[in-house]
Amino acid sequence: xxxxxxxxxxxxxxxxxxxxxxxxxxxxxxxxxxxxxxxxxxxxxxxxxxxxxxxxxxxxxxxxxxxxxxxxxxxxxxxxxxxxxxxxxxxxxxxxxxxxxxxxxxxxxxxxxxxxxxxxxxxxxxxxxxxxxxxxxxxxxxxxxxxxxxxxxxxxxxxxxxxxxxxxxxxxxxxxxxxxxxxxxxxxxxxxxxxxxxxxxxxxxxxxxxxxxxxxxxxxxxxxxxxxxxxxxxxxxxxxxxxxxxxxxxxxxxxxxxxxxxxxxxxxxxxxxxxxxxxxxxxxxxxxxxxxxxxxxxxxxxxxxxxxxxxxxxxxxxxxxxxxxxxxxxxxxxxxxxxxxxxxxxxxxxxxxxxxxxxxxxxxxxxxxxxxxxxxxxxxxxxxxxxx
Amino acid sequence: xxxxxxxxxxxxxxxxxxxxxxxxxxxxxxxxxxxxxxxxxxxxxxxxxxxxxxxxxxxxxxxxxxxxxxxxxxxxxxxxxxxxxxxxxxxxxxxxxxxxxxxxxxxxxxxxxxxxxxxxxxxxxxxxxxxxxxxxxxxxxxxxxxxxxxxxxxxxxxxxxxxxxxxxxxxxxxxxxxxxxxxxxxxxxxxxxxxxxxxxxxxxxxxxxxxxxxxxxxxxxxxxxxxxxxxxxxxxxxxxxxxxxxxxxxxxxxxxxxxxxxxxxxxxxxxxxxxxxxxxxxxxxxxxxxxxxxxxxxxxxxxxxxxxxxxxxxxxxxxxxxxxxxxxxxxxxxxxxxxxxxxxxxxxxxxxxxxxxxx
Numbered sequence: 001x002x003x004x005x006x007x008x009x010x011x012x013x014x015x016x017x018x019x020x021x022x023x024x025x026x027x028x029x030x031x032x033x034x035x036x037x038x039x040x041x042x043x044x045x046x047x048x049x050x051x052x053x054x055x056x057x058x059x060x061x062x063x064x065x066x067x068x069x070x071x072x073x074x075x076x077x078x079x080x081x082x083x084x085x086x087x088x089x090x091x092x093x094x095x096x097x098x099x100x101x102x103x104x105x106x107x108x109x110x111x112x113x114x115x116x117x118x119x120x121x122x123x124x125x126x127x128x129x130x131x132x133x134x135x136x137x138x139x140x141x142x143x144x145x146x147x148x149x150x151x152x153x154x155x156x157x158x159x160x161x162x163x164x165x166x167x168x169x170x171x172x173x174x175x176x177x178x179x180x181x182x183x184x185x186x187x188x189x190x191x192x193x194x195x196x197x198x199x200x201x202x203x204x205x206x207x208x209x210x211x212x213x214x215x216x217x218x219x220x221x222x223x224x225x226x227x228x229x230x231x232x233x234x235x236x237x238x239x240x241x242x243x244x245x246x247x248x249x250x251x252x253x254x255x256x257x258x259x260x261x262x263x264x265x266x267x268x269x270x271x272x273x274x275x276x277x278x279x280x281x282x283x284x285x286x287x288x289x290x291x292x293x294x295x296x297x298x299x300x301x302x303x304x305x306x307x308x309x310x311x312x313x314x315x316x317x318x319x320x321x322x323x324x325x326x327x328x329x330x331x332x333x334x335x336x337x338x339x340x341x342x343x344x345x346x347x348x349x350x351x352x353x354x355x356x357x358x359x360x361x362x363x364x365x366x367x368x369x370x371x372x373x374x375x376x377x378x379x380x381x382x383x384x385x386x387x388x
Numbered sequence: 389x390x391x392x393x394x395x396x397x398x399x400x401x402x403x404x405x406x407x408x409x410x411x412x413x414x415x416x417x418x419x420x421x422x423x424x425x426x427x428x429x430x431x432x433x434x435x436x437x438x439x440x441x442x443x444x445x446x447x448x449x450x451x452x453x454x455x456x457x458x459x460x461x462x463x464x465x466x467x468x469x470x471x472x473x474x475x476x477x478x479x480x481x482x483x484x485x486x487x488x489x490x491x492x493x494x495x496x497x498x499x500x501x502x503x504x505x506x507x508x509x510x511x512x513x514x515x516x517x518x519x520x521x522x523x524x525x526x527x528x529x530x531x532x533x534x535x536x537x538x539x540x541x542x543x544x545x546x547x548x549x550x551x552x553x554x555x556x557x558x559x560x561x562x563x564x565x566x567x568x569x570x571x572x573x574x575x576x577x578x579x580x581x582x583x584x585x586x587x588x589x590x591x592x593x594x595x596x597x598x599x600x601x602x603x604x605x606x607x608x609x610x611x612x613x614x615x616x617x618x619x620x621x622x623x624x625x626x627x628x629x630x631x632x633x634x635x636x637x638x639x640x641x642x643x644x645x646x647x648x649x650x651x652x653x654x655x656x657x658x659x660x661x662x663x664x665x666x667x668x669x670x671x672x673x674x675x676x677x678x679x680x681x682x683x684x685x686x687x688x689x690x691x692x693x694x695x696x697x698x699x700x701x702x703x704x705x706x707x708x709x710x711x712x713x714x715x716x717x718x719x720x721x722x723x724x725x726x727x728x729x730x731x732x733x734x735x736x737x738x739x740x741x742x743x744x745x746x747x
Contacts, residue, residue, distance in 0.1 A: 001390060001391060001392070001393060001394065001397065001455050001663055001667060002389060002390045002667070003389065003391075003663070003664040003667040003668060004389065004667075004671065004673070005389060009389075074389065262740065266741055273741070276734075276737060279737035279738075279740050280733055280734070280737045282737070282740060283733050283736040283737045283740060284733065286681070286736065286740075287681055287684055287685055287733070287736075290657075290661060290681050290685065291654075291657035291658075291661070291685060294656070294657045294659075294660030294661050294664075295653070295656060295657055295660070297389060297391065297660065298391050298656060298660050300389075301389055301390055301391040301392065302391075302392075304389075304390070305390065305392065311649075311652065312656070315649075315652070315653045315656060318649075318653065319653060319657075373642075373646075375649075376645065376646045376649035376650070377642065377645060377646075377649075379648075379649035379652055379653065380639075380645030380646065380648050380649045381645065383649075383652065384625050384648055384649070384652055385625070385629070386625065386628065386629060386639040386640070386644075386645050386648060387629055387636075387637045387639050387640050388640060
């Protein structure tokens with residue numbers, strides 16, 4: 001066992017920290033805020049991505065055969081952790097998932113056509129997975145792609161196509177063989193959102209973020225829009241996360257949010273901070289953040305030594321998303337009545353309404369990305385080996 | 389960063405586990421709990437096999453790390469062994485690291501199994517008041533409450549004030565003037581209140597050893613908490629996989645599966661934090677808050693996981709003839725030792741302003 005960092009990794013962390021302190025200006029942070037809200041890639045964000053790319057950090061942990069350097073996954077982990085702690089979204093959203101999938105399953109022509117644009121941000125993809133009758137049971141999806149000569153014709157409806165109003169394409173899972181067993185009849189397509197027959201309806205969420213419903217009516221796309229073999233879709237979906245498995249997602253962002261809550265109470269609401277109950281609640285959160293760190297590092301450690309986590313990723317997902325709710329809720333409570341003030345209000349909300357925003361966005365992460373119930377099933381069955 | 393056992397640790401774990409499974413039946417634990425005393429035979433085995441000198445530098449000991457020791461301690465916990473291993477080793481390692489050459493004879497005697505130790509501090513948590521009692525002219529008078537294995541170890545390591553500074557003094561338990569009142573507790577391992585009346589006490593280590601001990605005790609007790617939780621979880625997984633009701637194993641029910649998933653998650657978190665605390669203590673990187681965070685979570689885990697294990701086992705797990713109660717009782721015993729969950733949280737709350745999180 002080793003709970004320290006090697007000299008090489010410590011040096012890399014220092015390098016990333018130095019880079020961040022250089023680029024993290026109030027202007028960039030304001031721009032990033034807007035960019036998150038609008039889901040558009042702004043010039044500042046594009047410049048930041050280019051700078052991260054120029055350092056070779058994006059693909060350094062990818063396998064050599066897919067254009068990477070095959071470095072230890074700990075580099076990726078540290079990179080993601082430091083950017084997350086700094087509150088900067090260095091990642092490319094869906095691109096960091098779909099890019100590697102195209103690297104792995106795409107033809108040389110598809111790689112040349114899509115990858116440069118995906119990495120530069122010229123091409124951005126919304127996820128076309130869920131449907132009204134295929135949520136957690138995703139393999140029941142019914143949107144159909146039918147061959148017509150060299151083309152494919154898409155008919156159906158997708159739900160939670162979040163970026164569809166700003167993205168250029170949708171990464172679409174569609175049924176190409178209605179007679180095959182349900183996991184086997186699915187294929188993956190890259191569909192331009194400008195294609196005739198695609199329509200987008202906005203859906204607003206209580207988290208303040210827009211998502212969409214998308215409709216596909218006799219949408220005709222060329223044969224090369226298919227990625228991988230027909231029927232290989234489920235396999236591609238399941239493997240899309242492989243390269244990024246060690247990445248830590250939203251969890252680490254809770255740490256600076258917690259620190260801001262503590263600092264705000266200490267400096268701006270000292271009467272509350274002096275209260276022992278307040279401090280106990282904060283320390284309970286601190287402890288649960290430690291458990292999050294423990295689960296995340298245990299998972300990353302398994303990946304880093306070349307093994308496959310059976311349950312640790314699911315544990316971390318459940319823990320992190322439930323902790324997000326607790327931080328938001330307890331944070332609002334500790335601020336008292338003014339904890340309920342909205343960020344989009346009169347500018348009087350403590351911490352610019354960060355606790356309120358954390359609270360309102362927490363339901364999504366608990367049921368999204370594989371519901372926490374399914375994650376617990378995975379822990380019990382795949383991890384602990386309980387019978388089905 | 390690597391959370392897996394290294395080769396040495398795997399060998400240590402396998403060898404002690406194999407011995408315990410073969411040589412220490414649970415009925416022997418039942419007899420010890422009923423009749424009192426410690427497992428002398430196991431203690432002799434630990435001495436002859438080098439486990440009592442494991443973390444001391446060569447040539448006295450085996451040159452192992454504190455983390456190696458923790459791996460052995462977890463195995464002993466998973467067999468509900470009745471021996472003062474944690475107490476003796478926490479005390480001895482504090483002396484080895486911080487008592488200089490004075491500790492040599494003590495360490496040799498501990499490694500050989502001739503000497504065993506129990507820390508007799510007036511309060512286990514860091515940053516608390518100076519020790520009670522009077523120490524002068526090499527003699528100590530005072531009271532130490534709730535001392536684990538006080539009746540069974542050869543020596544007590546008593547916290548005293550020496551030349552105005554915290555220190556540790558060695559007291560021979562068999563000295564005239566040492567009187568002990570045995571106490572019955574949920575873990576059914578030996579425990580006593582001790583009164584010292586003008587007994588010889590040899591100062592053997594100073595403030596650094598006191599500070600180390602106040603951290604090593606919660607950190608190693610956290611390992612014991614993890615051992616009890618893990619064993620409760622393992623027994624539960626095995627039981628629900630074979631117990632059939634309504635025509636199928638109860639482990640197929642989602643409500644049962646989710647209990648198991650939550651137990652495993654709590655335990656894995658506690659495991660990382662406890663071993664990290666031990667490792668960092670060994671490398672001079674631990675502070676009070678880190679150790680007490682680990683102990684607080686381990687305490688909570690050692691309480692909740694065994695209780696859920698009882699829920700999953702139903703009636704059979706509630707009986708004395710089944711073995712689960714060893715881990716639910718010992719788990720709660722260890723949860724209260726050297727910092728109960730809320731005692732640790734209270735310390736963390738009092739020091740929150742001093743050290744903003746994750747700087």
